[in-house]
Amino acid sequence: MTKRIRKAVFPVAGLGTRVLPATKCIPKEMLTVVDRPVIQHCVEEAREAGIEHFVFVTGRNKQVIEDHFDLAYELEDTLQKRGKEKELAALLADTPGAGNTSFTRQQAPLGLGHAVWCARDIVGDEPFAVILPDMITLQGTRGSRCLAQCIEAHEAHGGNIIAVEEVPASDTHMYGVVSVGRDHGHSFEINGMVEKPPQGTAPSNLIISGRYILQPEIFGVLANVGKGAGGEIQLTDGMKGLSDRQSFHGVRFDGKTYDTGSKVGFLAANVAFALARPDIAPAFRAELKKIVGSL
Ligand code: UTP
Numbered sequence: 001m002t003k004r005i006r007k008a009v010f011p012v013a014g015l016g017t018r019v020l021p022a023t024k025c026i027p028k029e030m031l032t033v034v035d036r037p038v039i040q041h042c043v044e045e046a047r048e049a050g051i052e053h054f055v056f057v058t059g060r061n062k063q064v065i066e067d068h069f070d071l072a073y074e075l076e077d078t079l080q081k082r083g084k085e086k087e088l089a090a091l092l093a094d095t096p097g098a099g100n101t102s103f104t105r106q107q108a109p110l111g112l113g114h115a116v117w118c119a120r121d122i123v124g125d126e127p128f129a130v131i132l133p134d135m136i137t138l139q140g141t142r143g144s145r146c147l148a149q150c151i152e153a154h155e156a157h158g159g160n161i162i163a164v165e166e167v168p169a170s171d172t173h174m175y176g177v178v179s180v181g182r183d184h185g186h187s188f189e190i191n192g193m194v195e196k197p198p199q200g201t202a203p204s205n206l207i208i209s210g211r212y213i214l215q216p217e218i219f220g221v222l223a224n225v226g227k228g229a230g231g232e233i234q235l236t237d238g239m240k241g242l243s244d245r246q247s248f249h250g251v252r253f254d255g256k257t258y259d260t261g262s263k264v265g266f267l268a269a270n271v272a273f274a275l276a277r278p279d280i281a282p283a284f285r286a287e288l289k290k291i292v293g294s295l
Contacts, residue, residue: 002158005151005213007122008051008129010042011115013059013106018262027062028261029133034273034280038260039065040094041136041273049147051129055102055122057115066103069096111232116214117222125216127154130235135210136269138276140255146211150251153187154213159247160239162190163211165257172202176236178250179203190248195236196229206250208236209257218242 016028023031029039043054056065072091079088102122106115116130129147137146144152150161164178177197181189192203212235221241228234239248258272259265274284 002155003127004050005127005129005154006051007053007055007126008046008131008147009055009057009116009119009123010039010131010133011057011106011112012039012062012065012133013057013109013115014134014261015059015109016261019266025061027065029062030064030068031260031266033136033258033260033266033269034277036094037068038136039133040068042131042133043069043096044094045137045145045147046129046131048145049129049151051147053100053102054096055104055119055128057106057118058103059106059109066101069101071095111227111230111234113222113225113228113233113235113238116235116238117219117233120216120219123216123219127213127215130212130214132210134259134261135257136260136273137211137253137258138256138272140253142254145255146209146251146253146257149186149253150211150213153249153251157187157247157249159249160215160218160242161187161213161249161251162193162239163209163253164206164250165209165253166205167207169202169205170199172205172207173197173199176208176234177202177204178206178208178248180206180250186252186254188250188252190243190250193236193240193243193248195234206252209253211251211253212239214239215242215246217246 016023179192181191222238228237258269
């Protein structure tokens with residue numbers, strides 16, 4: 001029996017330099033895709049996958065993320081007095097329950113591996129999920145989003161799980177890349193991984209795409225892993241260390257992933273998420289046709 005995944009870690013301490021100047025005062029996780037911040041899309045994905053506790057690894061100037069997941073007394077009171085019951089109910093439904101969130105500070109952006117390590121005491125001795133909030137996902141053909149598919153693979157294989165997606169071979173140098181062992185189709189054994197391999201050296205075109213299930217032993221490995229690619233403490237290097245002792249499986253997510261940490265990815269996410277919303281899609285599609293028609 002595999003242990004149930006109850007906690008998810010959201011590393012949100014990065015600087016977001018690729019989307020400046022938007023992120024000068026606003027955390028990139030608070031930029032909106034359609035009508036909610038990027039981070040809320042990620043929390044919704046985690047909730048759908050059965051996550052109960054949301055752990056945010058933040059940095060300076062990120063307090064607004066904590067406020068976003070708290071009650072907003074004055075706003076709620078005003079909505080109630082004005083009879084805006086629907087809006088009030090939607091706000092309250094989106095807010096995690098008391099005690100279901102934890103916040104810790106990374107203090108300095110030393111890398112994703114270091115950010116995950118900062119959550120060690122809050123996570124404790126149980127397997128947990130990691131969600132990179134840059135990446136937001138739309139439901140796949142199997143009817144679930146990416147984290148739910150990772151949890152399903154964890155129930156089947158145990159150990160550690162990494163969501164992957166295909167990119168053109170010319171792009172692999174920008175990402176963590178895995179190599180494929182025994183292949184089960186939707187999932188496969190990972191028998192190697194490398195962070196940002198130099199052009200032409202990647203073991204496959206399957207990149208690590210921002211959703212993980214990790215065993216708690218990762219924390220001990222991350223404590224000792226040195227700086228890697230870009231002078232940062234890399235999660236991929238920690239996972240590589242752990243793979244000497246524990247199994248890693250990849251999951252080919254069958255839906256769409258959008259990288260909101262880049263300008264073009266952010267714009268594409270807004271279009272795709274708006275088209276996926278039944279309440280907005282008809283009017284938006286008409287606007288989009290006018291723009292596309294003029295290209
Ligand atoms: P990125 O490298 O995409 O985030 O890290 P960044 O540093 O904010 O982006 P740019 O390149 O400057 O635009 C992937 C994820 O890891 C988190 C980021 O917040 C992002 O969600 N991260 C990264 C940390 O929490 N701490 C770090 O030290 C580095």
